[in-house]
Amino acid sequence: MKLAVVGGGSTYTPELIDGFARLRDELPLTEIALIDPDESRLELISGMARRMLAHAGHPARVVATSSVEEGVSGARAVLFQLRVGGQAARDVDETLPLRCGCVGQETTGAGGLAKALRTVPVVLAIADEVRRSAPGAWIVDFTNPVGIVTRALLDAGHRAIGLCNVAIGFQRRFAAMLGVPPSRVSLGHVGLNHLTWERSVHLDGADVLPSLLSSHLREIADDVGLRPALIERLGAVPSYYLRYFYAHDAVVEEQRAKPSRAAEVAAMEARLLRLYADPSVVTKPALLGERGGAFYSEAAVALIASLLGDRGDVQVVNVRNGDTLPFLDAEAVIEVPATVSAAGAAPLPVAPVEPLYGGLIAHVSAYETLALEAALHGGADRVRDALLAHPLIGQDAVAEELAGLLLEANRTFLPWTVS
Template sequence: MKLTVVGGGSTYTPELIDGFARLRDTLPIEELVLVDPAADRLELVGGLARRIFAKQGHPGKIVTTSDLDAGVEGADAVLLQLRVGGQAARDQDETWPLECGCVGQETTGAGGLAKALRTVPLVLDIAERVRRTNPNAWIIDFTNPVGIVTRALLTAGHRAVGLCNVAIGFQRKFAKFLDVAPSEVHLDHVGLNHLTWELGARLGGPEGENVLPRLLTEHLDAIAEDLHMPSDVVTRLGVVPSYYLRYYYQHDAVVREQRTKPTRASEVAAMEKQLLELYGDPKLDVKPELLAKRGGAFYSEAAVDLAAGLLGRSADGMATGGSPYQVVNTFNKGTLPFLPDDAVIEVQASIDATGATPLPVPTLDPLYAGLIAHTTAYENLALEAALHGSRDAVFKALLAHPLVGQIEYAEKLTDELIAHNREHLAWA
């Protein structure tokens, strides 16, 4: 089995490598290719990756290259983890929206739109090159904004599934509270990427006992603290919203907070400098503790489960079907009847060699369905702007966004977005 990671020079890659090494019986990789244009970073990350494999006795070969076409040739699956413009572009995404009193965040609001505009054209180019080289390869997208990027890939006919670590984080946390194995916790996870709610937590599978009410009774304060939301609001909702819902439910408070703190991008940039120094130590053969603060917890385990499910293989080469269920981003296909079939939603799905098939979900409360529909409309316009860029397209997407929605703000944010991203926008 050959697996390729595009963006393999990321400081987060050692987390992925550690998961591949630990879970080699689930996903028996024979060749792992790390592709990245940043040769200096790639050398450091690749060196540590090889030492981690050696330390854990993984027999697979790790190859590093800046040649995308060579890297994806013959790959069974290609993982995308890109950040166009790096942390410098992210820092801008988290800064200039605040001038209009809007949230500065890299995956939602005006900053999230900027990231989509920079990212979608590049991802589609990569996917086309993968298709030319190996049309049967699966593309696993971890590149934000995952929902918009995955929709771009699926609409263009690529074999793609989007992946986020929010659900697996909740699964692991709930399992710890319940003192059970994570595989015993099945989430009723519904919404769009970074706009989701846990409507239930079931023991043993989709038909199991819903223990979410018990979790909210026994562990309310801990859950609310992680969400940065008032515990009484979580109680009144009776569900667990993603921590990204804070940008919607507490927008103005978040803006005030962001204006008094360094951007997350500046914190991550400083962390990345330290991590790269650590990676250069030839004695280091494990992922450093500092990496846990980088974000993306459990990404490697989610990626292994998804790739194993899509590729359906075990260490002896026999078909296994992989994980039977996983929270992924895929076409709606009638799952949420108030959305178009080609909207991309984030829900539990059955995973096999044919792809992801969403599981049925209950009728949603208007409190959730309304925001999902509103944000889906924005995502439609965001993808249109990314594919056929123009100032008017950007303005319409911003005007439609629940976190913007006013002409004055949309006009100013459009100009700011274009000014800060001109080098990445071919049409600007």
């Protein structure tokens, strides 16, 4: 079985390879194609991948190529994990909004819009090549902003499902608090990508969230960066991305006082690449755990195994809304538990969503629709409309200023900005 990874030169990739090696019985791969335009990074990462697989006794061969056509040809699944513009563009996404008093984050707010504008056209072009060279292959999208990118893929008729590691991270943390295997824990996870709440935590079918909040409230609050009193009042656990909404002004002040996360990651990546170049390094470095993407490999393996093996199990993924959340358009992409089989992912029924959450979900979903329009069709007016619609921006003067700054900073990636 062949699997292709678009963005295979990422420093994330050894995390994937580690998962493929450990979970070989779940996903028996014979070939892994790493695809990346940066040939120097690709050489380092593919060499590391080969050493890791050999050390683990895994028989799969690793192919490294800058050609999407060559890499995806014959693949049954293709993972998207690309970053258009690299960490340099991410640094702009995280610092530019601060000039206007807005949160600087690579997937949320103005930074997320900038990333969508750069990313959607590239992803769609690659997906078209997947359709030509690997007809029938599933596309699993880990490329942010996952909700917008997944909707772009689905709207274009691709066999695609979006994946995020937030839910599996919560599942693992709650299981550790309970002292049980993760397989016994399931989540009442609801919302949009990077805008979700855990409204229940089921252990063998019984909701234990109230007892978790009673016994681990401070730990949970610290994990998501919010006040314990807020978590207690909500009776639910917001993802750490909700901190950008619930503590916006405090986050802006924190971000202004320290280097961007992009700068930290760039330095970390330089260290990781030096480790990957060392032929004596044959296992995933501990440093990679600080890079982000925890449990990404487990989530990816489980999803691909279910799609290709028709397992019909339940996983949290990004899928079409349909009538799952009746206050959203059917075409919207939501992040909820779904039954995953060879036919794709079918969302499970969701209990009515409280207005406290539903209002914010609807607001951000409307922004995502406008953001996708801007990414697909360009135009400064569309960019301003998307910014104006975002609950973290929402003011005319701020949207106007941010649009100008954002478009100027991304001219290299947006040919329609050139008059």
